[in-house]
Amino acid sequence: MQNATDFWIYLTLFALGAYHGINPAMGWLFAVALGLQERSQRSVFLALIPITIGHALSIALVIGILVVARQLLPTEFLRFVIGIILIGFGLIRLWRPRHLRWVGMRLSKWELTWWSFLAATAHGAGLMVTPLALCLPQGQIQQTATLFNLPLGELIPLTGSAFLAVIVHTVGMLTAMALTAGFIYARFGLALLRQWWFNFDLIWGLTLILAGTATLIWQ
Amino acid sequence: MPLLRPDPTFYPSPRMAMKAPRERLAYVAAMNPKAALRQGDTRPDAFLVVDVDPRSSDFGKVIQKVDLPYSGDELHHFGWNACSSALCPSSPHPHVERRYLIAGGIRSSRIYILDTKPDPSSPKIVKVIDPDEVKDRAGYSRLHTVHCGPDNIYISALGSATGELPGGLLLLDHDDLEVLGRWEVDRGPQRIAYDFWWHIAYDIGITSEWASPQHIENGVDLDALMNQQYGRRLHFWDLRRRKHLQSVDLGEGWQMILELRPAHDPTKTYGFVNAVINLQDLSSGIFVWYRENDHWKVQEILRIPAEPAEEDQLPPALKPFKAVPPLVTDINLSLDDRFLYLSCWGTGQLLRYDVSDPFQPKPAGSVRLGGIVSRAPHPKVGPVNGGPQMVEVSRDGRRVYFTNSLYAAWDPIFYPDGVKGWMALVHADPDDGLTLDPEFFPEIPDYLRPHQIRLEGGDSSSDSFCFP
Numbered sequence: 001m002q003n004a005t006d007f008w009i010y011l012t013l014f015a016l017g018a019y020h021g022i023n024p025a026m027g028w029l030f031a032v033a034l035g036l037q038e039r040s041q042r043s044v045f046l047a048l049i050p051i052t053i054g055h056a057l058s059i060a061l062v063i064g065i066l067v068v069a070r071q072l073l074p075t076e077f078l079r080f081v082i083g084i085i086l087i088g089f090g091l092i093r094l095w096r097p098r099h100l101r102w103v104g105m106r107l108s109k110w111e112l113t114w115w116s117f118l119a120a121t122a123h124g125a126g127l128m129v130t131p132l133a134l135c136l137p138q139g140q141i142q143q144t145a146t147l148f149n150l151p152l153g154e155l156i157p158l159t160g161s162a163f164l165a166v167i168v169h170t171v172g173m174l175t176a177m178a179l180t181a182g183f184i185y186a187r188f189g190l191a192l193l194r195q196w197w198f199n200f201d202l203i204w205g206l207t208l209i210l211a212g213t214a215t216l217i218w219q
Numbered sequence: 220m221p222l223l224r225p226d227p228t229f230y231p232s233p234r235m236a237m238k239a240p241r242e243r244l245a246y247v248a249a250m251n252p253k254a255a256l257r258q259g260d261t262r263p264d265a266f267l268v269v270d271v272d273p274r275s276s277d278f279g280k281v282i283q284k285v286d287l288p289y290s291g292d293e294l295h296h297f298g299w300n301a302c303s304s305a306l307c308p309s310s311p312h313p314h315v316e317r318r319y320l321i322a323g324g325i326r327s328s329r330i331y332i333l334d335t336k337p338d339p340s341s342p343k344i345v346k347v348i349d350p351d352e353v354k355d356r357a358g359y360s361r362l363h364t365v366h367c368g369p370d371n372i373y374i375s376a377l378g379s380a381t382g383e384l385p386g387g388l389l390l391l392d393h394d395d396l397e398v399l400g401r402w403e404v405d406r407g408p409q410r411i412a413y414d415f416w417w418h419i420a421y422d423i424g425i426t427s428e429w430a431s432p433q434h435i436e437n438g439v440d441l442d443a444l445m446n447q448q449y450g451r452r453l454h455f456w457d458l459r460r461r462k463h464l465q466s467v468d469l470g471e472g473w474q475m476i477l478e479l480r481p482a483h484d485p486t487k488t489y490g491f492v493n494a495v496i497n498l499q500d501l502s503s504g505i506f507v508w509y510r511e512n513d514h515w516k517v518q519e520i521l522r523i524p525a526e527p528a529e530e531d532q533l534p535p536a537l538k539p540f541k542a543v544p545p546l547v548t549d550i551n552l553s554l555d556d557r558f559l560y561l562s563c564w565g566t567g568q569l570l571r572y573d574v575s576d577p578f579q580p581k582p583a584g585s586v587r588l589g590g591i592v593s594r595a596p597h598p599k600v601g602p603v604n605g606g607p608q609m610v611e612v613s614r615d616g617r618r619v620y621f622t623n624s625l626y627a628a629w630d631p632i633f634y635p636d637g638v639k640g641w642m643a644l645v646h647a648d649p650d651d652g653l654t655l656d657p658e659f660f661p662e663i664p665d666y667l668r669p670h671q672i673r674l675e676g677g678d679s680s681s682d683s684f685c686f687p
Contacts, residue, residue: 030308036687037420037486096392097221101311101370104422104459105685115309190231190686193306199223199314 006161009135010168016132017172019207020055020125021180023200024193025099026173027051027116027145028181033105035185044185050109054116055125056170062126063133067162068150071141084131086212089124094205124208128164129169131177131215136161225313228676229303231686233483233554233671239614242674243272244339247622247642248294248322249667255293255326262666263287264294266333268340269642269661271620271674279644279659283341287331291626292324296671298353299363299681300332300372300393304419307369307685319345319683320392320673323362323374326436326627328353330362330374332396339675346396354380356398357389361432364414370397370507371399375415376656378432386412388426403456407463411450414478417458419683420485424456425508427476428491438628439536445498449474453492453508455515467517469506473497480552480559480680486687488575491559492517493547501525501540503547505561507577508637520580523547526566534635543591546633548611548625553616554679558583558611560649564625565633566597567593567606569645571653584652586645592635597643598657605630605638611672612647612679619645619653640668 001072020026031051035044069078107115120126141151141159184192230236247267253260268283269650287294302318305312320333320342330348354360359376366373372391379385387409388402403409413429428450434440443449451473455465469476473494481490489509497504505521525542537543546565552558552574559580561570567590572580587595589606596602606625612619623628630638644659663669673681 024308025311029311032306033420033685039486098311098316100310102309103368103370105307105309105420106422191235193231193313194225194227194229194235197225197313199221201312201314202221204221 006136008155009132012166013129013132013165013169013171016129017169018176020120021176021186022171023123023125023204024197025057025175025200026125028177028184030112030115031177031181032185035181036218037105041185044180046180047112048174050112050172050176051116052139052174054113055120055173056166057113058117058120059126059129059169060166061121062130063162063166066130066133067138067155067159070138071150072147079134082134083212086127086131086208086215089127090205090208090212093124093201093208097201097205113181123204124137128208128211129165131211133162133165134215136165136195138162164173222314222462224318226301226316227314228317229306230682231303231306231684233556233684236239236553236614236682236684237365237616239676241615242613242676242678243270243275244675245269245271245620246320246342246673246675247669248297248671249640249663249669250292250294250624251290251666251667252627252630253288253666254291257291262289264292265664265667266294266322266342266664267386267667267669268342270340271644279589279661281663283659284548284664285333285342285344288344289327289329291327292329293326294322294670295325295559295626296364297322297673298372299367299673299677300396302367302677303682303684304367307419310369310440311472313487315393317677319396321372321374321396323365324539325361325363325377328360328362328376330353330398348398352545353389353398355549359387360402361386363412364416366409366416367393367681368683369419369685372396373402373415375426377410377412378514381612383408384431384434386410388415389414393683403463404461405463407454407462407468409454413450413476416479416481416490417683418481418485418488418490419458420685421488422458424458425479425481425490426454426456427479429475429477434624436628438632444474447472447474447498450476452476453515453517455499465515466537467508467515468478469494469517470505470519474498477548478550480550482556483552483554483684484556485677485684485685487556491550491552491574491577493550493561495546495548496544500546501542502565503545505547505550505559505580509577518578520578522574523561523563523570526592528592533632534591536632537591541672551610551612551679553612554614557617558613558616558651559618562610562621564606564608567595568591569607569610569619569653584647586653586655588643597641598655599659599660603639604634604636604640605641607643609669609671609676613674614679615678616649616679617647620672620674621645622669622672624670627668638668639665642669642672668674
């Protein structure tokens, strides 16, 4: 039973990754623009690499914090805090939809990684994943630990599930980005954007609120 | 309220924007020269809304006049709060609306925000930014070009807060429309300012040079002009780091380097600029800028000569030269980067060149209207004065609108009888020539002179595209 639950959690993480991946603001559109600029399909896919890494780092940062927090704080309390943060962040995004103020398209691969990290972080991509990450099994360090006194040697072996969560999410994201960018670049063209670019900020904000509410209710 | 789908007037590429539906309205900035020059008449400037829909019974008429609340601003150029650059992939936000017109007074430094919704034919002033706020926050005055950038609204300014040099760029937040401050981090040797645009996909900004405010606000300063103290250079900038990269001198004798028209196709790295006057022979020049080995260069591609004239036909300032300078004061590039339009304000001509090869322009039609000597007639009203000046091209490239006033303090030097404001329309056939529309000649209130035109939904100088 436990394994079946895990399976669904990982599947949802994958789906969330795909959901992040199809959002044009998360990077596939940037990759397409760079490909069109260079007139090269290769450039599209090459650009997806730093974009994926940047996104994964943002997710890993949040999940990493969660791993530590789970050692120090009771799960029930964390669930409550995460629920509140998600709802609050979602409301802020709905109330005042701000976008990343970034000027510049000629980026090195490091800059593109940084851009993707910022785009994911600013959108709360990692936050959206936390309720699921919280459901994953994670062992407890035997001794009582504080933030300044974490036995990393004991902690690291316990991060397997979190690590897997980041990987699964990232694979989902990359798959969605590659498919979307590939099809748009090679087949459909950008005219599609004018019709089908739904207001992701709106859906995104609602998703955050939904995820937060579910976290609060799901005790 | 944010939109669910992108604003339908945003297009990823200039190619797609050319297929946009035809414009139905034109917004025209009109100024009262007597108020600008403090000559007693204090009636304020106005925005005119002109019906340009041929199916409408009001076609060719001014259907709305929006008076400004203050006097003597001298409206000049203006732009939109948002445009196709909202689709740019590094900070996409296409669910905002192309809705507000942003206009700065070139004399007052005041900023007006007009809301074109809910009724586009009757825009309302919804915000006024005080000149002192502009000066305090940005350190600039005398506002000019407005461009909607991917991150903010960019406005160029001719002068510093005290009306001296340097002029430069300031930013307006495109969410709350507040002045954010000066744009430049490192301006290098740049002092004189005028127009501003970019090669957005290359992170390159470009600025041009008209003159210091003191050399324009009281008429043309002939001594300064002869000493070549008016602008002669282009400046290239790193858009990301807001840093000056390179200056390019257009050469001995060229003065007043004005309108920047970079290729709309973001993969291209060239553009066109007009040099108003050459001191040796009063001709105007068109230059192309281009990149070679990471360096920016310019090349003269067109020279429009002065036309000989009898002394008694000329205004006092031009009598000694026995010639009419063409005074190419505005240019505009169609969205397919194919046709470049030149306004010859002195000789009263609108010229078109095929610039498919930017280094080998080919003549592709012309129309005469007004002119210092020619006073070429409009079919509807007979001889007119002033000449083609601000020129705007529709997105599909088939209609060219233009107005006839240059700048309050300079109009009487070249047209001492007083520029009588007008607006005209030319139909542009890509394979044939230019034809003046015989019916389109809106009646503009006598005390107003029209300047820049913006077309509903965007035009050929309003939008920037991040996709080819």
